[in-house]
Amino acid sequence: MTATAPPVAPSDEPAQTPARRSHLRRFAPVLLAAAAGLLLYLSFPPRELPWLAPLAFALFGVAVYGRRMRAGFGLGLVFGLAYLVPLLSWTGVDVGPLPWLALALAEALVLSLAGLGIAYVSKLPLWPLWASGVWIADEALRARFPFGGFPWGKVAFGQPSGVFLPLASLGGTPLLGFAVVLSGFGLGALALRLKALCGRERARVLRDGGVVAAAAFTVAPVVAGAVLLPFVPTGAEAGxxxxxxxxxxxxxxxxxxxxxxxxxxxxxxxxxxxxxxxxxxxxxxxxxxxxxxxxxxxxxxxxxxxxxxxxxxxxxxxxxxxxxxxxxxxxxxxxxxxxxxxxxxxxxxxxxxxxxxxxxxxxxxxxxxxxxxxxxxxxxxxxxxxxxxxxxxxxxxxxxxxxxxxxxxxxxxxxxxxxxxxxxxxxxxxxxxxxxxxxxxxxxxxxxxxxxxxxxxxxxxxxxxxxxxxxxxxxxxxxxxxxxxxxxxxxxxxxxxTLATRAGVWPEVLLVAIGAGGLAWAVTRSRRARRTEA
Missing domain, CATH: 3.60.110.10 (Carbon-nitrogen hydrolase)
Incomplete structure (x- = not known):
């Protein structure tokens, strides 16, 4: 007499079919971009949570990494709206929601260009460096266009305290913002690289070039800010x-x-x-x-x-x-x-x-x-x-x-x-x-x-x-x-x-050049790849 297995009771939970998993994966970057934008907003006053900003860019970096430019544009728009709609809500006081939402949308559209550029350079080696330059280039554009610019919401303005702030004396708001974004993208790149190396030997993971570079990008801005902290000028030089x-x-x-x-x-x-x-x-x-x-x-x-x-x-x-x-x-x-x-x-x-x-x-x-x-x-x-x-x-x-x-x-x-x-x-x-x-x-x-x-x-x-x-x-x-x-x-x-005062606009020019250099390199690599395929 042969034993038969008892019948399995049907589960109330729907099966995770391949189509369902694909659907979830498709929307995961959108949710990450939206969460990143909200985190960046929450880092700004009246809350004093400057450490949330690098976490926001870590999430955004993971969301746009390896995406096509069109996807980067869309994710940048989602990020920008989640960030700027609540940040600029004060512009609607006494005049209603239309001017507020129109301004937030216009600024988010400019910011979405950063998402496009970041997605494009994310396929390059050392991509957090180039991506951070792209972000600063986008901030430089927003500070000048349209109607003379609207720099409100620059990443640096959410850092009135914390470890990154001393960098403002070295390179102004562009360097301060760059440091925050670089640390965040570095953290995102580190998470992506560790996921890719999951299951490898620990010693091999720690020696991996991608892990080392991402960790350096994450930590270096923090260390630089901490080193500069004792040198922030405070004394009365003229009484x-x-x-x-x-x-x-x-x-x-x-x-x-x-x-x-x-x-x-x-x-x-x-x-x-x-x-x-x-x-x-x-x-x-x-x-x-x-x-x-x-x-x-x-x-x-x-x-x-x-x-x-x-x-x-x-x-x-x-x-x-x-x-x-x-x-x-x-x-x-x-x-x-x-x-x-x-x-x-x-x-x-x-x-x-x-x-x-x-x-x-x-x-x-x-x-x-x-x-x-x-x-x-x-x-x-x-x-x-x-x-x-x-x-x-x-x-x-x-x-x-x-x-x-x-x-x-x-x-x-x-x-x-x-x-x-x-x-x-x-x-x-x-x-x-x-x-x-x-x-x-x-x-x-x-x-x-x-x-x-x-x-x-x-x-x-x-x-x-x-x-x-x-x-x-x-x-x-x-x-x-x-x-x-x-x-x-x-x-x-x-x-x-300060060095920032003496340097004037040059730190911003240099950081924008880093972003432009990354974009130029990405274009060159893309052209070479097409020639090879042909």
Whole structure:
């Protein structure tokens, strides 16, 4: 009698058929790209998780590795949307989702070119190096095109602290971003290589050239940042200046923050007069200089004598020059976003006009065309940009001015240091963007700029967050949001230039050349392969 096997009960789970497994493999890169974009977003303020950025690029590198260019473009678009849609959500405050999503899509399309290029060079030896260069080339493009560029979201701006930050003093934001991306792609390449060698002897794996190169790419940027950390400049080379930052607050949030005539100016005068009372009572020392935010005078003090008198009263009471932000009508009739050096005895003197204006805000490109989609375009201004950097001499201290949005642009900040700035000031007005992430993202930029140029950075903001940033990028003092406050600090004056300042645009040129070299090599290899097949 022959024994028979008992019947097997049918499973409730569907069988993993080859077609199903193929379907999952097809969508795995898309999911990886989306997860990578979300991780990169999460690395940015108001969270301070800079270590997430290399992990994001490790996932993205695995997603695009060995893919065709068309797939790389698509995966780059998925990555860009997952990253930029949440990162730029503040642009939709008060104007709705259409401008926000249109901007995120436009930027993601530029970023998708990086995905295309990275996929193309991923077949080369040492591909993380070439891929990182391609990424920096794409960031260089986004910083200049279209409409003068939109560098917001550069990888470097998500690194206001952490081991990579000191590299900013060596090669600016391009080198800082390159290091983060290279470490991430190196980690991704290491994972791919170890998977390919799975089952081999351990000694053989450790001697494998691909493993060694990928590990070096992963670790070298971390080591470089750690080695540079003790050399980040912080000392007072020309003494210190006692600086007061005034955050007067605004009567309301949103685009109509200045709808009540002179209210914003009155708030800043009131806060300055409180400081003057404390000085008079001996509760605090008199500052050498006072910094007000962008748009701190909501009416033109050249035209409105009541504004002129109020600012003069505040300067006389505090006994120190004030840098005042105002929208003014220039002598040629154009509208300018201007900083005015207001002396307590002489009144208004030197001026700085914002040079890099915000498109769709301070001016409207192709206004008639975009009006087809929304009449909100008519709320954009007609500002004219300034032409040169100006460092204010405030009681013997040279203050370099970078107005709000300008902090995102490498050349604008560098020009102020070249103009002799011993301390940098980034007066801003974030009231338009209410309680969004925008102010924290911009504050992170300012911290990176401090290390990049070895300067303390003052951030006076109408509604917060105002801050005093040390030359090493750490925050000495800060305010809350939408509350009047005054910060007073003894700030180091520095005169030497970091290597990043002296090198100017050349680190970016070199890193872009690495990406271009990788693409050229990939083209050459592809042509040779086609000739061989023929």
């Amino acid at each position: 210190t200046a006692r600086v007061a930052l005034i955050q007067g607050n605004v009567p309301r949030m949103g685009l109509d923050f200045n709808a009540q005539r002179r209210a914003v100016l009155d708030y800043h005068v009131r806060e300055t007069m409180k400081l003057a009372e404390r000085i008079e009572k001996g509760e605090t020392k008199r500052p050498d200089l006072v910094l007000w935010p962008e748009n701190s005078s909501d009416i033109d003090p050249y035209v409105n004598m009541d504004a002129y008198d109020e600012i003069s009263k505040a300067a006389e009471a505090v006994g120190a020059p004030i840098s005042v932000g105002a929208v003014v009508t220039a002598k040629d009739g154009s509208t300018r976003n201007r900083l005015i050096l207001w002396d307590p005895e002489k009144g208004p003197g030197a001026t700085y006009d914002k040079r890099h204006l915000q498109p769709f805000g301070e001016y409207m490109p192709y206004r008639s065309f975009f009006r087809i989609f929304s009449k909100d375009v008519d709320r954009a201004g007609n500002f004219v940009p300034g032409e040169r950097a100006v460092a204010f001499d405030m009681n013997g201290t040279k203050i370099g001015n970078i107005t709000c949005y300008e902090a995102a642009f490498d050349d604008v900040v560098r020009d102020q240091v070249d103009a002799g700035a011993e301390i940098l000031s980034v007066p801003s007005n974030n009231a338009t963007f209410e309680l969004s992430q925008m102010t924290y993202q911009q504050l992170a930029m300012d911290r990176v700029r401090a290390v990049e140029h070895g300067r303390a950075v003052m951030v006076p903001v109408t509604s917060g967050v105002s801050a005093v940033i040390r030359p090493d990028g750490s925050i000495a003092q800060r305010t809350g949001m939408f509350e009047p406050d005054t910060l007073i600090a003894d700030v180091p004056r520095r005169t030497s230039e």
